[in-house]
Amino acid sequence: MGETSICQVRATVMLYDDTNKRWVPAGSENPSFSRVQIYHNAAANTYRVVGRKIQADQQVVINCAIIRGMKYNQATPNFHQWRDPKQVWGLNFGSKEDAAAFAAAMMRAIDAV
Numbered sequence: 001m002g003e004t005s006i007c008q009v010r011a012t013v014m015l016y017d018d019t020n021k022r023w024v025p026a027g028s029e030n031p032s033f034s035r036v037q038i039y040h041n042a043a044a045n046t047y048r049v050v051g052r053k054i055q056a057d058q059q060v061v062i063n064c065a066i067i068r069g070m071k072y073n074q075a076t077p078n079f080h081q082w083r084d085p086k087q088v089w090g091l092n093f094g095s096k097e098d099a100a101a102f103a104a105a106m107m108r109a110i111d112a113v
């Protein structure tokens, strides 16, 4: 039993550069949309966020475990963020609907792990 995707949205994946106090797009200099999914591994009961560039190279720009007690901050209707042990991730969603769908799946995952 592998992993199943429990949601799929379009978003620009960003990382907070704490040194320079600014957001930088993950994976490249210029912000571009990625297909961001939440995968569930039922056997292990683990969840992770995986994002791949929508453009040609399908580069993986985020692969982040969802951990118990994680705080998911819906800073604006279109921009949500969370901390992992090493960095702060931000998602700039393509639509408010995508943002709401992702937040619902994310909060289910956080409650389940």
Ligand SMILES: CC(=O)N[C@@H](Cc1ccccc1Cl)C(=O)N1CCC[C@]12C=C[C@@H]1CC[C@@H](C(=O)N[C@@H]3C(=O)N4[C@@H](C=C[C@H]3C)CC[C@H]4C(=O)O)N1C2=O
Binding pocket: 016, 023, 071, 072, 073, 075, 076, 079, 081, 082, 083, 088, 090, 092
């Ligand atoms: C306790 C804690 O960790 N708090 C964190 C947030 C948090 C709270 C609770 C749980 C987890 C987390 Cl993660 C925190 O405050 N953090 C996390 C790192 C960054 C930040 C710290 C300072 C700056 C000040 C401005 C603000 C910010 O970045 N706002 C956005 C913004 O400036 N942008 C992005 C879009 C919209 C805005 C909303 C798109 C690009 C850029 C732009 O609009 O151009 N900040 C933060 O969010």
